[in-house]
Amino acid sequence: xxxxxxxxxxxxxxxxxxxxxxxxxxxxxxxxxxxxxxxxxxxxxxxxxxxxxxxxxxxxxxxxxxxxxxxxxxxxxxxxxxxxxxxxxxxxxxxxxxxxxxxxxxxxxxxxxxxxxxxxxxxxxxxxxxxxxxxxxxxxxxxxxxxxxxxxxxxxxxxxxxxxxxxxxxxxxxxxxxxxxxxxxxxxxxxxxxxxxxxxxxxxxxxxxxxxxxxxxxxxxxxxxxxxxxxxxxxxxxxxxxxxxxxxxxxxxxxxxxxxxxxxxxxxxxxxxxxxxxxxxxxxxxxxxxxxxxxxxxxxxxxxxxxxxxxxxxxxxxxxxxxxxxxxxxxxxxxxxxxxxxxxxxxxxxxxxxxxxxxxxxxxxxxxxxxxxxxxxxxxxxxxxxxxxxxxxxxxxxxxxxxxxxxxxxxxxxxxxxxx
Numbered sequence: 001x002x003x004x005x006x007x008x009x010x011x012x013x014x015x016x017x018x019x020x021x022x023x024x025x026x027x028x029x030x031x032x033x034x035x036x037x038x039x040x041x042x043x044x045x046x047x048x049x050x051x052x053x054x055x056x057x058x059x060x061x062x063x064x065x066x067x068x069x070x071x072x073x074x075x076x077x078x079x080x081x082x083x084x085x086x087x088x089x090x091x092x093x094x095x096x097x098x099x100x101x102x103x104x105x106x107x108x109x110x111x112x113x114x115x116x117x118x119x120x121x122x123x124x125x126x127x128x129x130x131x132x133x134x135x136x137x138x139x140x141x142x143x144x145x146x147x148x149x150x151x152x153x154x155x156x157x158x159x160x161x162x163x164x165x166x167x168x169x170x171x172x173x174x175x176x177x178x179x180x181x182x183x184x185x186x187x188x189x190x191x192x193x194x195x196x197x198x199x200x201x202x203x204x205x206x207x208x209x210x211x212x213x214x215x216x217x218x219x220x221x222x223x224x225x226x227x228x229x230x231x232x233x234x235x236x237x238x239x240x241x242x243x244x245x246x247x248x249x250x251x252x253x254x255x256x257x258x259x260x261x262x263x264x265x266x267x268x269x270x271x272x273x274x275x276x277x278x279x280x281x282x283x284x285x286x287x288x289x290x291x292x293x294x295x296x297x298x299x300x301x302x303x304x305x306x307x308x309x310x311x312x313x314x315x316x317x318x319x320x321x322x323x324x325x326x327x328x329x330x331x332x333x334x335x336x337x338x339x340x341x342x343x344x345x346x347x348x349x350x351x352x353x354x355x356x357x358x359x360x361x362x363x364x365x366x367x368x369x370x371x372x373x374x375x376x377x378x379x380x381x382x383x384x385x386x387x388x389x390x391x392x393x394x395x396x397x398x399x400x401x402x403x404x405x406x407x408x409x410x411x412x413x414x415x416x417x418x419x420x
Contacts, residue, residue: 076351081215086124086342087296089323090132095144096329096373110157117366117378122162125213130298131166136180147175152187159193167222167265169197173240174230181239197222198240205238210259216347219259224267252290260356261345264292269300276304276321284309288317295319302334303399305406318343318358333395339365364413367392382415
C-alpha cells in the first residue's frame with residue numbers, strides 16, 4: 001500500500017504542476033517577433049497556438065518570463081494634405097470676341113487669347129470658371145448681347161488653359177432655351193469638362209459634382225438669381241439652378257457628407273456696383289451657416305472684395321463677392337480688370353480626427369486687352385507696361401486698395417513689391 005500510495009501521490013503532483021503551468025500563461029495575439037521560430041500562428045477563434053503560452057511545448061523554445069513591454073501610448077503623428085482652389089469670373093463671349101477667334105478654315109480658336117495667362121491658370125490644383133454665355137455651338141446660331149450663344153471651341157480653350165470645372169447657372173443660361181443647355185452640356189461631356197448649375201435631366205441634376213486633389217475632396221454647386229425673365233420650362237427645373245433657399249440649404253448640407261469642402265458659385269448682386277450689397281452679404285452668411293466653405297460670386301462684371309465670413313459653427317468661409325469679367329468685350333476699363341481668386345485648403349488627419357481649414361487667400365489681377373475690337377488678349381497686370389496701359393494700372397490700384405482694406409491679409413500678386 002505504501003508504494004501504491006506513493007505512486008498516486010506522485011501522479012497527483014504531476015497533474016497539479018501541469019495545471020499550474022497552463023493557468024499561469026496569458027493568451028495574446030502573436031507579433032511577427034514571436035513567430036521568429038519558424039512556426040505559423042493560427043488566428044482562428046477557439047484555436048490556441050503553442051507559442052501563445054508560457055509553458056514549453058514540443059518543438060518550440062520556452063517563452064521568456066521577462067516582463068512584457070506595455071503598448072506604446074505615443075499619440076499618432078498628424079498627416080497634412082494641402083490643395084489650392086482658384087476661380088475666375090465671367091467668360092462672356094461677345095460677337096467681337098468670337099469673330100476675332102475665327103480661323104482661316106472657318107473654325108474658332110480662343111487659345112491664343114488665354115496663352116499669356118495660361119501659366120497662371122495652370123498653377124492652382126483646381127480651377128473653376130463661370131461660363132456666362134451658353135456654349136450651344138454654331139448649329140443653334142452664334143449670337144451676342146443680349147441673347148448669347150458661343151462656339152463650342154470656348155470650352156476647348158478653357159480645358160487647355162487648366163480649367164477643371166465650369167459653372168453654368170447665370171442670367172444667360174436660357175438664352176437659347178432648353179436646346180442651348182442640352183447642346184452645351186453634351187459638349188462639356190464630350191471633352192470631359194465637369195459642369196454644374198445647369199443640367200440635361202433631373203438625374204443629371206441629382207449627381208453632386210466632386211473633384212479630389214492631393215487627398216482633399218471638393219463638392220461644387222452653383223445657383224443664379226434669375227434668367228433675364230425667360231421662364232424655366234414647366235416640369236424642367238433641372239435646366240438651371242435658381243436661388244431657392246430651401247433647396248440650396250439641403251444640397252449644401254448634403255454635400256458635407258460627401259466632400260471635405262463645399263464650393264458654392266452664386267450669380268448675384270448689382271451689375272457694375274463695386275461694393276457687395278446687403279442681399280449678397282446676407283446670403284453669404286446663410287450659405288456659410290449651411291456649410292459652404294468657399295463662395296464664388298459672379299454677375300456684377302466688376303471686381304468686388306474678398307472677405308472671411310464666420311459661420312454659425314465657427315468655421316471661416318471665404319467669400320469672393322465678385323470676380324468681375326475674365327474674358328469679354330465690355331468697354332469700360334473697370335469692366336476689363338478681372339483676375340484669379342485663390343485659397344489654400346488644408347486637411348490634417350491625426351488618428352481618427354480630421355481638421356479642415358482654409359488659409360492663404362490670394363488674388364492675381366488680369367486685364368483683357370484689345371484694340372478696335374480685335375486682338376483680344378488676357379494679360380497679367382504685372383506685365384502691363386508703358387503709357388498705353390497707364391489707365392488700367394491706375395484703375396487696378398484703386399481696386400487693390402479697396403480689396404486690401406476688406407482683407408489686409410490678402411496676398412496680391414500684381415508684380416508690385418508693395419502688393420506682396
